[in-house]
Amino acid sequence: MENTQDLNNKPLTKQQYFVISSMLFGLFFGAGNLIFPIHLGQLAGAHWMTATAGFLITAVLLPLLSVLAISVTRSQGVYDIGKPLGPVFALTFMILIHATIGPLFGTPRTATVPFSVGIQPLLPLSFDQVGLLVFSALFFGAAFWVSFKESNVMVSVGKILNPVFLLLLFSIFALGFLSPMGQAAKQSVTAAYQYQSFFNGFLEGYNTMDALAGLAFGVTVVTAVKQLGKTKPSENAKVTAKAGVFATAAIGFIYVVLVWLGSTTLAHFKVSADGGVAFNQMVSYYLGGFGHALLATLLTVTCLTTAVGLVAAFAQDFHKHFPRVSYRTWLGMMCAASFLTANFGLDTIIAWSTPMLMFLYPFAMVLILLSVTSPLFGRDPVVYALVVGFTTVPALFDMVGAFPPVVSQSGFGQMLTNFQHHVLPFANLGMDWVVPAVVGAVLGLGYHWLRPAFDKQRATFTERN
Known part of the structure; x- marks a missing residue:
């Protein structure tokens, strides 16, 4: 114990x-x-x-x-x-x-x-x-x-x-x-x-x-x-x-x-x-x-x-x-x-x-920040899942873009890079994971804090019916 x-x-x-x-x-x-x-x-x-x-x-x-x-x-x-x-x-x-x-x-x-x-x-x-x-x-x-x-x-x-x-x-x-x-x-x-x-x-x-x-x-x-x-x-x-x-x-x-x-x-x-x-x-x-x-x-x-x-x-x-x-x-x-x-x-x-570092570091950073602040939301798996899930795609894009030219300058690599820079904010700074991670955190924390009210309403509705 x-x-x-x-x-x-x-x-x-x-x-x-x-x-x-x-x-x-x-x-x-x-x-x-x-x-x-x-x-x-x-x-x-x-x-x-x-x-x-x-x-x-x-x-x-x-x-x-x-x-x-x-x-x-x-x-x-x-x-x-x-x-x-x-x-x-x-x-x-x-x-x-x-x-x-x-x-x-x-x-x-x-x-x-x-x-x-x-x-x-x-x-x-x-x-x-x-x-x-x-x-x-x-x-x-x-x-x-x-x-x-x-x-x-x-x-x-x-x-x-x-x-x-x-x-x-x-x-x-x-x-x-x-x-x-x-x-x-x-x-x-x-x-x-x-x-x-x-x-x-x-x-x-x-x-x-x-x-x-x-x-x-x-x-x-x-x-x-x-x-x-x-x-x-x-x-x-x-x-x-x-x-x-x-x-x-x-x-x-x-x-x-x-x-x-x-x-x-x-x-x-x-x-x-x-x-x-x-x-x-x-x-x-x-x-x-x-x-x-x-x-x-x-x-x-x-x-x-x-x-x-x-x-x-x-x-x-x-x-x-x-x-x-x-x-x-x-x-x-x-x-x-x-x-x-x-x-x-x-x-x-x-x-x-x-x-590999461009791929792993966004995950490491969000998991570290989630762990340090976890007492605020009781390590709710939903919060973790939304933040990490929203971080995954930008991290994959960053990994492909950081490969040596044999990969990053290939047709596939350039196609992903062009898409990344057009769609994700701060991609040119290597920080394109930040906005998706924040969106995931807002959704996850919102769900965590509002869930008791939803559960209460659902229970009330079930009792009435």
């Missing part, structure tokens, strides 16, 4: 809040959190501040709300977030989330980012593919070994090396302020960011995948808060929110500086294909060869700790819902699939992850 009273009635200490905040920071801050803000800065140039404002909503505020959604609804994972829509939807949503932050895109990126930043620049071009093959095999072999043994080695190493990594990162920040590469306000702006920098920054925040990760890892944080004695749901939510604000504020600060630094790099470098290249250029500019090698080593360890968390969470969740397959078998399949995907390279992974 759910606890309704706290086991610990005393306020948590600053140290306890620091522990929870550090856990949240560690769960959210991974490979993509470094490369995408820098790339955003290069794309936005002089408009970096407006782009950052949009980026912070989906890369900072939304992940915080995703953790709160787990706490408010007392969920045990992603499955429970989608449960008001039935077990089929809940299971499908869970699989898609784990596949996206897992073997298809998120986990392979933990190997490709340190490779593209640290190893690839040192190799001849002809050895790029072989180098990635060997590096990713060793990387996911290590992730499998640590997770298989269920060892605390990587956690212990992370406690030492992650702070060192952050110290080096902040040293780059300091150098960037003391000796900036250029003036951010004077840098060129790419075409997409000339007039829609806020909304493009908003969409770029999808790439961090942190809102999806928050749904997958939120239960870890909520459980940790319970272990500190805050078992009453309202108190648990308050502690989670407060610790979440501290953690996401720290991440938000790092994002702002990284975006600014990315824009200043345009004084010396062209816009790169991805943030991994830009990060490598920036580190080499400020710290030279030795600093680059040291930071690349620490980045590899940091990404490895993230990979261990991802593969373990994937295996645990899938073993829970598909118990005939053991935890360790799921773990092996996860690591093998991530290894295979990683060898397509960072650019390919980013290109093909974008359509």
